[in-house]
Amino acid sequence: MSTTVRQTATTADTARERWPLMRGTRDAAQLTDHLLRPLWSSSPVWGALLAVSCVGTALFVFTITWTVAKGIGTWGNNIPVAWAFAITDFVWWIGIGHAGTFISAFLLLLNQRWRGSINRVAEAMTVFALMQAALFPLLHLGRPWFFYWLVPYPATMNVWPNFKSALPWDVAAVTTYFTVSVLFWYLGLVPDLASARDRAPTRGRQVIYGIVALGWRGSGHEWARYRVAYTLLAALATPLVISVHSVVSLDFSIAQLPGWHSTIFPPYFVVGAIYSGLAMVIVLLLPLRRAFELYDVVTERHLDAIAKLMLALGLMLTYSYVIEIFIAWYSGSAPERYTYLVARPFGPYALVFWIMTIFNVVTPQLFWVRRFRTNGAVLFLASVAILAGMWMERFVIIVTSLNRDFLTSSWHFYSPSWVDWGLLAGSLGFFSMLFLLFVRFVPSVALSEVKALGIELRETNAAHREVVRRA
């Protein structure tokens, strides 16, 4: 026993030994108050950021109004490029939404303890990203007020959605994912809302947090039921991580268009989705960690783990890119070969293609170096590049395939209009606004999980010291 401990202490040099999951000397009460502090006090920086994000939201409202009032002719879309920015934005946002469930459900089932302090942020990000994503296909309907035609209901004309089409699948997948994400998020929040209720400095806040905490008292009875339900929801949400983006990819791969008609699409899309989602987690987490001084609960260990995941996913994505090109060549089909070997790398959107390749394939290679995996600036910039690269990937898939299909006489160039740009920028603004409100009014670190982890780590450390002492 003693030799094993000595060996691990001297030879092993893993992230597990290098960085703790939690650090600091705060006891449970101090930690609770520290993590709840953003709920009771504002800061000028937060106010300024909120103002900027409100301007973005106003732009979103304006461009949506413009689209609905005038029709989607105000977008740059044309025939044959009938899908363009809106679907790119949709796929991008929904992809970002994957990391939340990946971190909170997938990693819970895999018993990855580091997820505990970042899962709340990732789940909130998921819910807000899905809200952006769902708006784009809705607007793309042209007459969004008829969206309920996609839902099976007994209409007077006896017309039903065609379930053999991929689009009602999408509606089912996104609706389910959004609902399950919200339920999972709220269930996880209930014990922390009770903490907020019990620490609230004013009567008004006590009442508000008291209402949303549902009267949680932390009894053994409640905790036992709660844990069962939480694990069940995690188990139910886990296949959704895989299925939602697979279904989104079927929107493409069921069509016969060169560049879309590919069986690798479902796993390729899922990998890209989690990849971009983790990049967004980093982009949100690093400023949050600094602003709210979360250094005790979000350590280098977390950054290192996310960076490693991004590296792994980046390599899988690179593999998908290479295989796609290989299969296009190997198929012997002239339009497939043209799309992959000529139109994308050397066609009108070649610049986007090459920037995408550099951002998505080269950037994650930085994370082979341990120093870069924990360096805030490198992580942040790399994540922004990956997010931009992943947006470009969807643009390349959608626009280069549509603008040059089988029939050369129907080829048409696409360029976005100001409304397209406004909607993209506006969705970023709306997302930021929701996230800023979240960090100010909702406990953004899972208090009960972090405290449980603290107790467990103390026990483990005590046991470890005991073993060393006896040795």
Next chain:
Amino acid sequence: MRDLSWGHGTYAAEFASADELAAALRVLYDKGYTRVETYSPVAMTNAARESRSRLPIAVFIAGLVGGIASYLIQWYANAYAYPLDIGGRPAHAIPAFFIPTFEGTVLCAALAAFFGVFWLTRLPTYWHPIFEIEGFDRTSVDRYWLAIDASDRRSGPDVTLHDLRALSPVRVVRLEATNA
């Protein structure tokens, strides 16, 4: 174990750590107490003797119902009420119906898990006798409580108080019977 009925009053004791609460609980169980409830800021593993939850069965049934209903809706809409011949594909297209069926299964199962847990824990319940203890609000922060129902077979005014004090808690409180 069900949450306490509170019909006969309660003896409650406060502890400063999860370990002390777990140790105290073991002692009380050994002494023969059965109607004991814990209150803690973190989930107490193996602390209370909890019966096996019925929730997974409810979730399974809900998922089954959701999946069957989703499939039947698609079959009714596309194969029975208004079959469309698109490219000669069969009206009753099992592989195509698979995805909404899967989504319906997960959706109904998740809704059952979410509402089921609140049904089983009787939440929202905004008032509970134990909230009347001065300082109980620290239970969601860093304090651990243990409560023994006065109707417990082993319970008696002197015996229970004596047993609780023997565990050297921070303090012991007696809550009178309520009609809740």
